[in-house]
Amino acid sequence: MSAFTASNGIAVQSETQGITGDRRIIFGSGDNARVITFSGKEMRALIETLDHEKDEDLGRWRWFEDAGYVVYPGTTDPARKGVRGVTVLNEQIPRPYTVWEDNIDTLYGTSADEEARKKGRDAARAYFAAHLEPKPAWHDAKPWETWLLTIDDIEHARTLDEDREVRDPAYVGDNSWLHITDARITAGRRIWPEDAA
Template identity: 35%
Template sequence: MSEFTASNGMIVSRDSDGDLRLLSQYRRNTLDQAPFLDGDDIDALREFFQAENDARLGRWRWPENPGYVVYPRLNHVAVVHEESGNALQATRDQADINTGLCRAARAYFDAHPEPKPWHDAKPGEVWELTVEGATRTYASIASEGQNDVYVRFFPTHEVHAVTVGTKAPVISAGRRIFPEVSS
């Protein structure tokens, strides 16, 4: 079952049969049991259907100002202000001008950070990483989680050091040193 939480806190979910359920934190009615839909219910459903349509069209809606939609492209984004029809195309480096369109592009880039090379590390590789400002060598190892196998970095410079996940925000830079990256 997929769930969508509207900005007013209402939860809309669609079950495997395609039926909708509308819940709030205060009442646990479902659409098929509720005698009527109030304004909050209607607003939540409107946002739900809009979010479904955005996903179908492959666009991202700026949560802070939903009138702006962003279409990700290969090397840039296309931003449209739906109310005015104004549009902009920008790369990650170009989205710094203080206009609504650029702020929407920047918000998209902030919400979708550029993948870093170490995010795709494979077990058995050796990386030079900058972790909390210190650059050292780490070996990538496979670790088993509750329901998954994932990669972690094990520091080679300390005996009792803590491992770091590949997407840990404490990593600020890195490069694979083994096997060597071919040019």
């Protein structure tokens, strides 16, 4: 039986019940004691729920495949603006790893434990998969639609070609075409065909 006194002074005792694996929790002591029994599955669910609440309070995400890994959105490295990055922490080995979404196989942080580094990358992949950033509407633009696009901070009305590219007026020749997902396009709205809504 394990015993613990919470910060509010309530004594908590916990014991696992023999073959069934049920967990008996006793709050308080003596005549005022309150006993609650949970099945093993219920107790696991309760623990994970409380961990999840704590993680949300701390602004982090826990990887379900290995709950020892937590992911914090963002990094302390300001060098890569515009690219999502995360800080991954293995709670067993308190060394943070920085992982960038656009280069997820490169992990920044010191550790001789290659298995921990691999799991750090896998935790980051799982985080990015679970937290997809909404892509801009113009990334779904179709060939022959006309969009009012902001390219290098200037608005231009452009029609997409069959390759979903538009001509950038700042350039001539082969360099004048940009794909609709090019990072120089920072805003856009479809102007033809018009929305029926």
